[in-house]
Amino acid sequence: MALLLSPPVLKILCTIAALMLCCSVNPATAKEKEIEYDLAISFDPARHLLNGTASIILRPGMGLNLDNAGLSVTGVMLRYQDGREVVPSLPAGSRFNLPAESESRQLFISYTTDTERSTENLISSDGITLTDLWHPIPDRAMLFRLQAKLPKGLSAITESDHFPLPVDGDMVTGISSQPHQNLHFAAGPYVIDSLEVRQGLRVYSLFFPEDRDLAQDYLEAAVRYLQRYEKEIGPFPYPHYVIAANRRPTGLGMPAFTLLGQQVLRLPFIKDTSLGHEIVHSWFGNSVEVDLSGGNWCEGLTTFLADHAYRADQGQSAIDRKERIINYLSYVNEKTAMPLAAFRSADHRVPQADALRATGYNRGTLLFAELQEMLGEKVFTRV
Ligand SMILES: [Zn+2]
Known part of the structure; x- marks a missing residue:
């Protein structure tokens, strides 16, 4: 089924594509030059909506299979190296397959997703959590850059080489030099505290204001775990470790951060058990990945x-x-x-x-x- 774009949608898509192209021709760091998947998102907390645009570089000879499950695709465009732009047909299902071609291409997909009925994703004025099917998922791991326009008063965490995430106005950016197939993202009216583990390694807590009195014990426990496991296993693979609170009841371990449910964090035994478990996953599962x-x-x-x-x-x-x-x-x-x-x-x-x-x-x-x-x-x- 061919995707018909109304002129306003096409105009927005072209504007986003042009903006992203501008970004890509600016002087870039070595890491930015390697970015394959550029994702820009913004939120409408009152309507629980996410708006996103994914830009994916396809080198000559590379095809792509994307999973768009749970997303409403509002526009898609393929730009060839010589500047030609075509609008590919979108299939009825959630899978989007682009066969390999000999030319270099850039695929743009804009989409929205409604999180109101999701049990995992959440977009509200007092917290955002994106852990499940919230952006087009490629069939292989890629180098990502995520740029998120944040509602006022929120700070954020995602897979990133740097923490706190660099901020420019209301935009935060996460760039990871480790390839991923999908990203996780959380934002909230967090209070940020931190402790140094050693030179080049800090732990941070991103707790909601009402739970700030729990932060110091978590940070001290994280320091003890990191010191213990650096002796037992080897150097911690990341320059930071972040314990972030989630309005949803999760216990997830991602590279360099864990997302623990707000109610979970309040349980007195979590810092003595689950926190250490999630920290070990930074070595096994996140740094040394599982096939x-x-x-x-x-x-x-x-x-x-x-x-x-x-x-x-x-x-x-x-x-x-x-x-x-x-x-x-x-x-x-x-x-x-x-x-x-x-x-x-x-x-x-x-x-x-x-x-x-x-x-x-x-x-x-x-x-x-x-x-x-x-x-x-x-x-x-x-x-
Ligand atoms: Zn585990």
Whole structure:
């Protein structure tokens, strides 16, 4: 189905494209020259709407498959190296496939998405969370730049080499030199506090004003975890680590930041358990990424190095392992048993999430505990 653009929409799209082209011919840093996916977003909090424009560079010989699920595409345009502009046809479904061509091209897609009924995304005047299908998702990891026009009084976090995010007027920018397939974004009327871990590494808290009294304990706990794991694993892969509050009840670990639900943060045990788990994910899962085709090994390893290790610190290693075996036997039966290598994720939305979790997290932990037992502490730690 060909996409028909009304003149005003076409004009807006061309203006955005022209602005983005202006950006791309300005003197750029080495990293900016490599950016493949430029994303510009703005918000309408009263209507819970996100407006976005994605600009994706396609080098000669490169095709692209985009997933636009959950998005209303309002315009699409393809600009060739010689300046030719064409409006490609959009299929009826959410997948948008562009075959490879011999010329270099730039694809522009403008879209809106309504978050009012979303259980994960949120756009409101007192908080923004974007964690699920909020921009066109490419079929491979790319170098992103995100520019977000923020409502007054909010500050933001996303995957970025720098924190706090550079601000220009009401626009914040995140540039990540690590390729991603999709980004996460949160903004709120945050109070920002921070502590230095060592030269070149700081931790930050982005808590809502009503929870600011919790920040210092979280920051001090994060410093302890980072110091512990830099000794156990190696240098922290990022120059900052941010603990950001979310109006939604999440416990997500992204490169260099975690998004913890506001209610979750208020639970007294989170900084003694989940925070350490999410910090270990900065090494395993976010820096050393998981190729899911070979199974998800990182939840077992992370749980072993965090949750299980904290019990072991208290002399409860055997009890913890026993509890994990009981949990596994309680949820996994003949129908739900599977090889550990078949574990991908235990998203709470999938059926049998408890059995999957018992396998990936608990049996995974027991595998690493057994390896440690077999190899001995010294060899295991060196490996
Ligand atoms: Zn985890």
